[in-house]
Structure formats: C-alpha cells, structure tokens
C-alpha cells in the first residue's frame with residue numbers, strides 16, 4: 001500500500017453513483033483514494049469494494065453540511081495520507097420537488113436552503129478545510145461536479161428552481177476560486193457528467209457512472225498548463 005510519492009485524492013459522496021466511479025477511476029490510475037461519505041456502513045462497503053479491486057482506498061467520515069465533520073475529515077486525511085493532491089467536490093442533492101416545491105412560483109425556501117447547503121456551501125466548507133493541504137501539493141487540482149442545468153445559456157432539464165440555481169452558483173464559486181488561486185499551482189474547474197443512471201436520476205438515464213466520471217478524472221489529472229476556471233463536459237467547454 002502507498003509509496004511515499006503516491007498522490008491522494010478526496011472524493012466527496014464517493015459511496016455510490018458518479019462519486020464512486022470517480023474514486024474507482026482515480027484509484028485505477030494509481031491514486032490513493034479518500035472515500036468521503038457520511039454514512040459509516042455505506043462508506044466502509046465502498047472502501048471494501050475498491051480494495052477488492054486492488055485500489056488503495058480509505059474511508060473518511062464526511063457530511064458536507066457539517067463544519068465540524070469537514071474539519072475532522074481534513075485532519076483524518078492529513079493523518080492518514082500526509083497530504084492531498086486532488087479534491088473532487090461530487091456530493092450533491094436534487095432536493096425534493098413534490099407539490100411544486102421547486103417551481104419558482106411556489107418555491108419552498110427550506111428546500112432551497114437545504115440544496116444550497118449541500119451543493120454550494122458544502123463545496124466551500126470542504127474546499128477551505130483542505131486547501132492548506134492542497135497548497136502544499138506539487139500539482140493540486142479541484143474539480144467541482146456541476147451540471148448543464150446550472151448553465152444559464154443551455155438551461156437543460158426540468159424546471160428545478162433550487163437545484164439548477166445551486167449549480168449556477170457552484171459555477172460562479174468555481175470561477176471565484178480560480179481567480180483567487182490564479183497565481184498558484186492549484187487548478188480549479190467545474191464539470192458536467194452528463195445525464196447518468198444513478199439513484200439521483202432513478203437509474204433512468206442513458207450514461208453509466210463510469211462515462212459520467214470520465215470528465216472529472218480528466219480535469220483531476222490536468223497538466224500544469226491546463227485550463228483554469230472553466231466548465232467542461234465530455235465534448236469540451238460548456239457555456240456558463
């Protein structure tokens with residue numbers, strides 16, 4: 001397990017879906033993978049599945065809505081792996097939309113708060129907790145899992161007035177981080193995995209988690225002169 005020069009990647013929400021596929025993909029190309037997940041049973045099961053495939057994985061208790069959990073997670077990573085090279089902010093929720101809860105005209109602000117707390121504030125919490133570790137790495141990368149539903153140009157998918165704006169804000173936050181970190185070696189981008197069969201979509205979507213993970217893995221392993229502060233899918237740049 002783990003040579004001294006092995007790179008470490010943290011994937012949030014890595015116990016299933018696209019996050020698990022990203023963890024597996026990064027593990028397969030040689031990363032030590034920190035499997036961030038809030039439920040201990042689901043987390044340990046995912047870690048065991050990855051280890052069964054020969055991947056160097058360890059579990060990190062991580063609820064992105066809890067500042068305390070995020071702080072402890074950063075310490076666990078430093079203690080276990082000694083540092084961090086890649087952060088993939090994947091954990092995300094759609095939020096409930098029954099009874100018009102995500103129609104703009106009847107928007108349930110509690111749903112909106114919940115969605116923003118995970119999809120946006122969660123990304124800020126985790127990023128800021130591990131940024132000191134990333135800054136010490138040689139070629140640190142941050143990949144935020146967004147969606148074309150958050151693209152104000154494309155406006156894809158159904159009307160979901162908490163989820164779609166959460167991804168628009170995530171895109172904007174991504175650009176803000178990229179601007180602040182422009183003079184550093186930390187490269188930050190957002191990606192859209194496409195429409196992927198996971199719990200999130202009721203497994204009723206054309207792409208596999210592995211297909212969805214591919215663009216995140218590509219951006220997580222960019223060369224040092226790679227793009228910064230962009231929004232990408234499999235086809236290349238996505239309009240904001």
Ligand code: NAP
Nearest residue numbers: 013015017018063064065090091092147195196198199200
């Ligand atoms: P998924 O199968 O529902 O997985 C979501 C993951 O996020 C789960 O591991 C979940 O953990 C975790 N999570 C949710 N809230 C969390 C919290 N507070 N703390 C820690 N982990 C939390 O969904 P998915 O399709 O893989 O989605 C992954 C990402 O891709 C999301 O950001 C989503 O918005 C984005 N996305 C998905 C699609 C698509 O078509 N599927 C399209 C565009 C973008 P639990 O198991 O504990 O709930």
